[in-house]
Amino acid sequence: LRLHINGTFKQRYLMADKHWKQPGGPVLFYTGNEGDITWFCNNTGFMWEIAEELGAMLVFAEHRYYGESLPFGPDSYRGSKHLNYLTSEQALADFAVLIQDLKSTLPGAQHSPVIAVGGSYGGMLSAWFRMKYPNIVVGALASSAPIWQFPGMVPCGDFYKIVTQDFARSGYNCDANIRKSWKAIENVSSTAAGLQWMTEEFSLCTPLKNKNDAFGFKNWLQETWVNLAMVDYPYEANFLQPLPRWPIQVVCKYLAFDSTVSDYQLLRGVSQAAKVYYNYTGSSSCLNTSQTATGSLGFLGWYYQACTEMVMPMCTDGVHDMFEPEEWNFQAFSDECNIIFGVRPRADWAGTVYGGKDITSHSNIIFSNGGLDPWSAGGVTYNITDSLVSIMIPDGAHHLDLRYSNDHDPPSVRAARALEVKYFREWIKQAKKSSTS
Amino acid sequence: LRLHINGTFKQRYLMADKHWKQPGGPVLFYTGNEGDITWFCNNTGFMWEIAEELGAMLVFAEHRYYGESLPFGPDSYRGSKHLNYLTSEQALADFAVLIQDLKSTLPGAQHSPVIAVGGSYGGMLSAWFRMKYPNIVVGALASSAPIWQFPGMVPCGDFYKIVTQDFARSGYNCDANIRKSWKAIENVSSTAAGLQWMTEEFSLCTPLKNKNDAFGFKNWLQETWVNLAMVDYPYEANFLQPLPRWPIQVVCKYLAFDSTVSDYQLLRGVSQAAKVYYNYTGSSSCLNTSQTATGSLGFLGWYYQACTEMVMPMCTDGVHDMFEPEEWNFQAFSDECNIIFGVRPRADWAGTVYGGKDITSHSNIIFSNGGLDPWSAGGVTYNITDSLVSIMIPDGAHHLDLRYSNDHDPPSVRAARALEVKYFREWIKQAKKSSTS
Numbered sequence: 069l070r071l072h073i074n075g076t077f078k079q080r081y082l083m084a085d086k087h088w089k090q091p092g093g094p095v096l097f098y099t100g101n102e103g104d105i106t107w108f109c110n111n112t113g114f115m116w117e118i119a120e121e122l123g124a125m126l127v128f129a130e131h132r133y134y135g136e137s138l139p140f141g142p143d144s145y146r147g148s149k150h151l152n153y154l155t156s157e158q159a160l161a162d163f164a165v166l167i168q169d170l171k172s173t174l175p176g177a178q179h180s181p182v183i184a185v186g187g188s189y190g191g192m193l194s195a196w197f198r199m200k201y202p203n204i205v206v207g208a209l210a211s212s213a214p215i216w217q218f219p220g221m222v223p224c225g226d227f228y229k230i231v232t233q234d235f236a237r238s239g240y241n242c243d244a245n246i247r248k249s250w251k252a253i254e255n256v257s258s259t260a261a262g263l264q265w266m267t268e269e270f271s272l273c274t275p276l277k278n279k280n281d282a283f284g285f286k287n288w289l290q291e292t293w294v295n296l297a298m299v300d301y302p303y304e305a306n307f308l309q310p311l312p313r314w315p316i317q318v319v320c321k322y323l324a325f326d327s328t329v330s331d332y333q334l335l336r337g338v339s340q341a342a343k344v345y346y347n348y349t350g351s352s353s354c355l356n357t358s359q360t361a362t363g364s365l366g367f368l369g370w371y372y373q374a375c376t377e378m379v380m381p382m383c384t385d386g387v388h389d390m391f392e393p394e395e396w397n398f399q400a401f402s403d404e405c406n407i408i409f410g411v412r413p414r415a416d417w418a419g420t421v422y423g424g425k426d427i428t429s430h431s432n433i434i435f436s437n438g439g440l441d442p443w444s445a446g447g448v449t450y451n452i453t454d455s456l457v458s459i460m461i462p463d464g465a466h467h468l469d470l471r472y473s474n475d476h477d478p479p480s481v482r483a484a485r486a487l488e489v490k491y492f493r494e495w496i497k498q499a500k501k502s503s504t505s
Numbered sequence: 506l507r508l509h510i511n512g513t514f515k516q517r518y519l520m521a522d523k524h525w526k527q528p529g530g531p532v533l534f535y536t537g538n539e540g541d542i543t544w545f546c547n548n549t550g551f552m553w554e555i556a557e558e559l560g561a562m563l564v565f566a567e568h569r570y571y572g573e574s575l576p577f578g579p580d581s582y583r584g585s586k587h588l589n590y591l592t593s594e595q596a597l598a599d600f601a602v603l604i605q606d607l608k609s610t611l612p613g614a615q616h617s618p619v620i621a622v623g624g625s626y627g628g629m630l631s632a633w634f635r636m637k638y639p640n641i642v643v644g645a646l647a648s649s650a651p652i653w654q655f656p657g658m659v660p661c662g663d664f665y666k667i668v669t670q671d672f673a674r675s676g677y678n679c680d681a682n683i684r685k686s687w688k689a690i691e692n693v694s695s696t697a698a699g700l701q702w703m704t705e706e707f708s709l710c711t712p713l714k715n716k717n718d719a720f721g722f723k724n725w726l727q728e729t730w731v732n733l734a735m736v737d738y739p740y741e742a743n744f745l746q747p748l749p750r751w752p753i754q755v756v757c758k759y760l761a762f763d764s765t766v767s768d769y770q771l772l773r774g775v776s777q778a779a780k781v782y783y784n785y786t787g788s789s790s791c792l793n794t795s796q797t798a799t800g801s802l803g804f805l806g807w808y809y810q811a812c813t814e815m816v817m818p819m820c821t822d823g824v825h826d827m828f829e830p831e832e833w834n835f836q837a838f839s840d841e842c843n844i845i846f847g848v849r850p851r852a853d854w855a856g857t858v859y860g861g862k863d864i865t866s867h868s869n870i871i872f873s874n875g876g877l878d879p880w881s882a883g884g885v886t887y888n889i890t891d892s893l894v895s896i897m898i899p900d901g902a903h904h905l906d907l908r909y910s911n912d913h914d915p916p917s918v919r920a921a922r923a924l925e926v927k928y929f930r931e932w933i934k935q936a937k938k939s940s941t942s
Contacts, residue, residue, distance in 0.1 A: 157594075161858065164857050164858065165854075165857060168853060168857050200637060201857075201858075201860075202860070202863075202866040202867070203857075203860035203861060203863040203864065203866075204857070416605065417602075420601050420602060420605050420638075420640075420641070421598070421601065421638075423638075423639070423640035424640060426639075426640040427640065428939065429639040429640075429867075429868055429869075430639070430866075431866055432866075502865065
């Protein structure tokens with residue numbers, strides 16, 4: 069191990085102090101999630117847009133083991149011996165130490181109230197950061213943060229139900245035809261000719277050769293529909309992939325078949341739909357079924373986190389959702405983790421350490437959720453107390469509120485952002501008051 | 506390392522359910538500190554005495570690396586590689602997991618509200634446990650818990666000032682003569698004959714041979730006076746050592762000299778005073794200067810904790826206290842830690858992780874302190890909010906309130922215990938209300 073006792077590693081963080089009113093102006097601190105922090109920085113326009121009115125400094129802190137913040141450099145992912153230090157608790161501790169360091173070294177920052185901001189896993193970290201370090205952050209905006217997507221807290225099927233609803237409302241028979249497509253893939257992939265046809269029809273980089281490949285292919289499509297539900301934004305955007313405005317509506321145009329559709333017709337439609345997601349810009353010469361989203365996300369690191377702390381049960385029944393039925397199987401997942409990383413997940417730990425549904429004693433956290441976002445299934449979608457509040461954005465997808473404002477933004481997200489700023493101002497005022505008293 | 510991935514170790518805990526009203530009766534959970542849990546169990550009579558009226562189960566959990574709860578068995582203390590897992594955060598996590606496990610496996614415990622109780626470092630753990638795991642414990646009694654005895658929070662000299670005050674009020678010229686004794690030791694130990702006289706006078710097991718030994722001897726005496734201040738109980742007791750009622754008064758009878766006292770006379774008095782502490786029962790054939798208290802405390806483990814997280818600045822000036830002047834020297838301490846354990850302490854970490862003086866957002870913690878207890882210097886001795894309350898016991902020493910009641914108990918400690926039980930009842934009521942709503 070290269071990181072010996074008293075060892076340190078370089079953690080990356082980005083700062084913008086153009087609008088910072090020092091001394092004492094607030095700090096908006098993005099609690100980085102599983103990926104390159106520059107990517108989150110560029111996709112969190114909300115912070116950039118409110119910096120001036122709040123006189124705030126912006127800080128974006130990278131999560132250890134992602135982007136360039138690798139504790140053991142290129143060896144960081146070499147087995148559990150090195151991965152052992154990749155935990156959410158350690159990430160929170162990193163953030164706490166970074167903030168304390170900035171406060172003691174940046175002139176004018178000593179009395180600056182700090183607000184945590186994050187989306188998705190970063191939003192979970194923001195909420196948990198406020199819960200565990202209320203001395204460090206005066207409040208937190210946890211956008212699209214599924215802090216309850218853990219064993220025993222929410223039904224495992226809700227996530228895929230929401231994905232399905234998004235497709236159901238975006239075009240004629242859209243969900244029904246996706247539900248039908250799995251059997252069509254089975255049928256067509258049962259012959260060598262069918263496999264070849266599918267390879268060509270979907271312009272796959274790697275040909276489908278057998279039933280096993282067809283299984284992987286279905287998983288890839290399922291993940292594609294999930295990702296579309298996450299980024300169903302009301303304007304052209306490039307988050308996980310470059311996509312048109314309301315991409316699911318565009319996708320569904322290719323899936324508006326009647327019940328008489330043939331397997332081949334249906335799969336041609338599915339192929340066109342998939343290409344909306346994978347080739348909107350027209351620059352892909354073939355589709356790569358081993359990747360479904362931007363390379364800025366740290367897939368392997370997140371997988372390890374899921375295999376230790378971030379155990380998120382998911383299931384489908386094919387009735388309330390448009391996917392093939394699959395139960396949540398903790399044991400199978402644990403075995404998989406053991407094979408890949410040599411570790412086994414602790415199903416109950418996240419609930420124990422972060423409080424699960426029993427978080428009433430905390431304060432100053434906004435949980436914002438989009439109604440279109442499947443992750444809202446594990447989110448806090450109602451007010452818990454006066455200071456643990458939920459903001460719903462019915463026509464919003466995954467952390468839409470954190471993105472740059474756009475002419476096509478629905479009124480709900482505009483209202484959400486205004487309310488978020490209002491809470492920020494209250495927390496800042498509270499902090500100033502208690503520091504002078 | 507014997508504890509490999511997915512490895513576990515046996516943690517000891519003691520349970521008493523004689524008075525437990527199940528289902529749903531409360532649990533009083535002692536957050537074990539740096540020592541054998543049976544010893545803390547036997548010295549926390551308060552919990553035993555209130556179990557019946559509260560219908561409570563008692564649990565005493567041993568802190569990892571102490572008593573029999575050794576993660577690596579006999580190798581647990583073999584270098585920082587093994588000691589690496591000895592942290593207060595890990596101890597809190599152990600407690601949380603133990604409670605969740607008891608709740609899910611003990612019939613009738615599922616909805617039992619749990620209250621953390623602890624004294625000294627165990628009290629710090631109780632307070633921090635409530636701060637970090639409010640989902641696990643509904644409240645905490647932190648008795649004589651110096652949660653502010655960390656860098657930058659309280660003056661480093663207050664601890665020894667209180668020790669000095671205890672001696673000053675317990676007998677004529679008592680503090681003045683101890684202040685004088687250091688110079689007398691210097692003088693007498695400057696000759697071989699003097700060293701031999703001191704060895705005989707103090708009945709030392711190991712003879713003093715040189716100036717260096719005299720230095721260690723002074724440290725041992727200083728620790729003796731500190732320990733006496735901690736256990737200055739109003740009745741005969743055996744905590745750190747078997748001692749008479751109000752032991753400092755007994756000690757001071759041997760130190761009531763006028764200013765004309767000679768060095769030899771003075772040191773004879775000091776010797777008699779020390780023997781009150783080390784040989785009250787008359788069973789010691791000689792005094793061992795390498796030990797000052799019960800072997801039930803894990804000295805080495807605590808030293809390691811001090812060398813990592815538990816950095817507690819102390820200093821003396823010889824004016825406001827009766828000791829030789831010594832500044833707090835973090836660098837020297839850090840160097841010592843590096844030599845002994847190969848680790849260096851993090852001066853600011855305890856403040857960052859446990860909130861330091863900024864703990865207002867937490868709730869349901871009682872901080873009780875004794876006015877005679879030097880550790881009250883680092884304790885919370887005023888109400889912070891309505892539910893972060895201080896209980897002062899002016900004539901109490903170290904966590905007197907946690908001990909069995911005694912006919913000689915001053916009214917202040919009786920009142921403190923009654924108030925503590927009153928808070929316990931409120932927390933239990935709150936918990937029942939919120940679990941049914």
